[in-house]
Amino acid sequence: MKSLLYAITALAVFGLAFWAYRENYATQQVLKETRALQREIGAAQVRISVLRAEWAYLNRPDRLLELAELNFERLGLLPLRPDQFGRVDEVTYPVQPALQISEGVDVSGLNARRTEEASQ
Amino acid sequence: MIRKPLRPLARVLDARSKGENPDAIEKENIRQRHDDMQVKSRQRAEGRLLVLGVFFLCAYAAVAGRMGVMATSEPREPVASIAGSSIAMQRADIVDRQGRILATNFETHSLYVQTQQLIDPQNAVDRLVEIFPDLDHAELLAKFTGARKFLWIKKKISPEQKQAVHDIGDPGLLFGPREMRLYPNGSVAAHVLGGASFGKEGVSAAEVIGVAGVEKQFDDYLRDPANGSKPLALSLDLTVQAAAERVLDGGMKLMNAKGATSILMDVHTGEVISVVSLPDFDPNERPAPPTSGFDPSVSPLFNRAVQGVYELGSTFKIFTAAQAMDLGLVTPDTIIDTRGPLRWGKFSIKDYRNYGNEMSVTKIIVKSSNIGTARLAQQIGAERQRDFLGELGMLEETPFEIVEAQGGKPLLPANWSELSAMTISYGHGISTTPMHLAAGYAAVANGGRYVSPTILKQDGPQLGRRIMSEHSAEAARSMLRHVVTEGTASFARVPGYQVGGKTGTADKPRPLGGYYEDKVIATFASIFPAHDPKYVLVVTLDEPSVSAHGEERRTAGWTAVPVAAEMIGRLAPLLGLRPQVEPAEVTGITLTSN
Numbered sequence: 001m002k003s004l005l006y007a008i009t010a011l012a013v014f015g016l017a018f019w020a021y022r023e024n025y026a027t028q029q030v031l032k033e034t035r036a037l038q039r040e041i042g043a044a045q046v047r048i049s050v051l052r053a054e055w056a057y058l059n060r061p062d063r064l065l066e067l068a069e070l071n072f073e074r075l076g077l078l079p080l081r082p083d084q085f086g087r088v089d090e091v092t093y094p095v096q097p098a099l100q101i102s103e104g105v106d107v108s109g110l111n112a113r114r115t116e117e118a119s120q
Numbered sequence: 121m122i123r124k125p126l127r128p129l130a131r132v133l134d135a136r137s138k139g140e141n142p143d144a145i146e147k148e149n150i151r152q153r154h155d156d157m158q159v160k161s162r163q164r165a166e167g168r169l170l171v172l173g174v175f176f177l178c179a180y181a182a183v184a185g186r187m188g189v190m191a192t193s194e195p196r197e198p199v200a201s202i203a204g205s206s207i208a209m210q211r212a213d214i215v216d217r218q219g220r221i222l223a224t225n226f227e228t229h230s231l232y233v234q235t236q237q238l239i240d241p242q243n244a245v246d247r248l249v250e251i252f253p254d255l256d257h258a259e260l261l262a263k264f265t266g267a268r269k270f271l272w273i274k275k276k277i278s279p280e281q282k283q284a285v286h287d288i289g290d291p292g293l294l295f296g297p298r299e300m301r302l303y304p305n306g307s308v309a310a311h312v313l314g315g316a317s318f319g320k321e322g323v324s325a326a327e328v329i330g331v332a333g334v335e336k337q338f339d340d341y342l343r344d345p346a347n348g349s350k351p352l353a354l355s356l357d358l359t360v361q362a363a364a365e366r367v368l369d370g371g372m373k374l375m376n377a378k379g380a381t382s383i384l385m386d387v388h389t390g391e392v393i394s395v396v397s398l399p400d401f402d403p404n405e406r407p408a409p410p411t412s413g414f415d416p417s418v419s420p421l422f423n424r425a426v427q428g429v430y431e432l433g434s435t436f437k438i439f440t441a442a443q444a445m446d447l448g449l450v451t452p453d454t455i456i457d458t459r460g461p462l463r464w465g466k467f468s469i470k471d472y473r474n475y476g477n478e479m480s481v482t483k484i485i486v487k488s489s490n491i492g493t494a495r496l497a498q499q500i501g502a503e504r505q506r507d508f509l510g511e512l513g514m515l516e517e518t519p520f521e522i523v524e525a526q527g528g529k530p531l532l533p534a535n536w537s538e539l540s541a542m543t544i545s546y547g548h549g550i551s552t553t554p555m556h557l558a559a560g561y562a563a564v565a566n567g568g569r570y571v572s573p574t575i576l577k578q579d580g581p582q583l584g585r586r587i588m589s590e591h592s593a594e595a596a597r598s599m600l601r602h603v604v605t606e607g608t609a610s611f612a613r614v615p616g617y618q619v620g621g622k623t624g625t626a627d628k629p630r631p632l633g634g635y636y637e638d639k640v641i642a643t644f645a646s647i648f649p650a651h652d653p654k655y656v657l658v659v660t661l662d663e664p665s666v667s668a669h670g671e672e673r674r675t676a677g678w679t680a681v682p683v684a685a686e687m688i689g690r691l692a693p694l695l696g697l698r699p700q701v702e703p704a705e706v707t708g709i710t711l712t713s714n
Contacts, residue, residue, distance in 0.1 A: 050226065052224060053226050053304060055221075056221035056304035056305070059220075060304055061305060061308060061358065061362030062308075079363070080693040080694060081693060082614070082615065082616045082692065083699075085699055
């Protein structure tokens with residue numbers, strides 16, 4: 001009985017040691033992945049901040065004004081003035097295209113007259 | 121184990137033959153056996169103590185060793201902590217009211233030299249001077265070959281410059297990562313933003329600190345790592361600010377002015393939508409503060425809106441009129457004696473021209489009569505006037521949140537006599553900044569409540585302390601409207617936006633006392649739309665002069681007013697105000713009580 005207990009204990013120690021060994025390496029692996037991810041996140045954040053800065057720089061009012069002036073012929077952009085406000089009913093909506101008749105059905109007045117005569 | 125017999129037969133027989141007691145032998149042996157057992161157990165106990173002692177020694181040694189290691193090793197961030205790069209987002213961004221970036225961070229590099237690692241200093245200097253033409257060849261060579269082991273060459277370099285330096289290939293030339301402050305919009309809102317520079321510098325990082333404007337005022341907030349992703353939202357609107365700067369710059373050049381400033385403020389929330397001071401500068405390359413010269417306002421760093429303490433002239437008359445009406449001394453139609461000149465001791469008060477012997481209070485404001493306003497001030501009295509201006513915030517610096525605002529302390533008369541009260545009533549003898557004036561006009565415009573001008577985005581109206589009754593504020597607004605429709609500010613008629621306002625032209629003081637004959641500060645303080653004001657616009661031109669109708673003209677009506685009108689025409693649509701027809705005045709019905 002006693003020796004069985006010893007054997008079980010020894011086996012349990014072996015088992016636990018093996019489990020601890022595996023957990024240790026798994027943890028190290030996860031930590032390594034986390035570090036890599038954090039580096040990636042950091043790099044992405046830096047990239048985003050650079051892109052945001054560049055976006056702000058490209059949209060600076062001076063440059064937009066210059067672009068509007070350069071492309072005046074094509075865009076015709078002018079500074080907003082009070083007389084440019086309008087009402088909704090001043091807007092000319094695009095004309096609705098006329099209905100296309102694909103399968104015409106002939107309607108003749110002759111038939112109608114004939115049925116009228118028949119009913120009389 | 122061999123046990124020793126307690127009664128060895130040989131010795132017992134021997135003892136018997138000698139007639140001795142053989143029991144003594146047994147006792148003797150028992151005693152000896154006990155002695156042996158005692159020695160053995162003591163040895164065992166000592167052995168145990170030793171083992172235990174060694175065990176504890178090892179345990180304590182392990183603890184001590186760990187402590188020693190921890191104490192001497194470099195501190196390191198725990199690996200499994202919150203994600204995020206520590207160098208990026210060192211300082212929080214600054215954005216406008218719609219979230220557009222006004223200031224952000226940018227990664228760059230600094231260039232430094234470890235001179236003892238240089239292989240060919242001569243070549244390194246030659247090539248560096250090619251890349252950075254502003255470096256001095258001889259000076260740099262002397263430093264490179266001198267006793268110094270370490271020196272900075274450039275604090276910020278571009279990626280192209282970095283590559284060029286890298287291509288020199290000298291191991292003594294080294295780069296340190298840096299985070300620099302970037303103002304993508306250039307000089308737009310330069311005076312508000314201020315600027316930033318490096319504080320403590322190391323090879324691997326440097327502190328970015330604000331040196332002026334909001335950058336300095338909110339330095340603690342911006343530097344707090346907890347606020348890294350929470351940008352500071354200002355009340356400025358980038359589009360409006362850029363348009364205001366452009367129009368004011370054009371106006372300043374047209375009116376041949378030395379400087380100009382404008383403040384556009386929401387009358388309910390106190391938010392400053394745009395504040396311009398010209399000439400301005402690029403905060404990315406903030407110029408050095410002036411070290412010589414008498415007049416600080418020559419420097420582009422000078423913020424006229426909050427630091428320019430000047431007498432703002434007739435724009436103050438509306439405060440006198442509003443207070444007189446609020447105290448119940450007069451109504452807009454009360455007739456005041458305006459025969460001039462008004463003498464007070466050695467001092468005499470004159471009008472720009474003679475407007476007749478008597479005028480109504482409205483007429484006094486419309487025609488901008490000094491004599492009439494001084495008469496009102498006499499009725500009010502010096503003490504009540506000072507208290508009223510104090511309520512309007514005219515007696516101390518504005519609470520506007522940029523560091524420069526603390527430099528805008530109003531200049532007040534040492535002794536607030538009755539004569540002072542009379543001159544102050546038309547804006548002479550008291551010097552304030554345009555920001556003070558904007559806050560004062562906002563109080564008139566919003567129905568009589570004080571609003572403190574703020575640069576931070578607000579959620580709702582301020583509802584500050586009440587300064588005057590709603591009724592008096594309304595009467596004052598109607599007077600301001602009359603100034604535009606039939607008075608000195610007739611150029612301010614902007615179709616669709618009912619502008620009300622008051623002009624002010626004040627002679628510029630000489631630095632050594634007295635006033636210039638031909639240099640003025642022209643101010644136009646306006647509110648729009650006058651029947652339900654939403655915004656206050658203050659425009660001030662420094663030394664304007666324009667020739668119109670064959671005459672040299674400097675008064676605000678000819679200089680500041682047309683500029684302000686152009687600004688309102690440009691800015692009001694950007695603020696989302698639709699042009700509207702002014703509601704006609706209801707004749708025959710007078711509001712008697714509220």
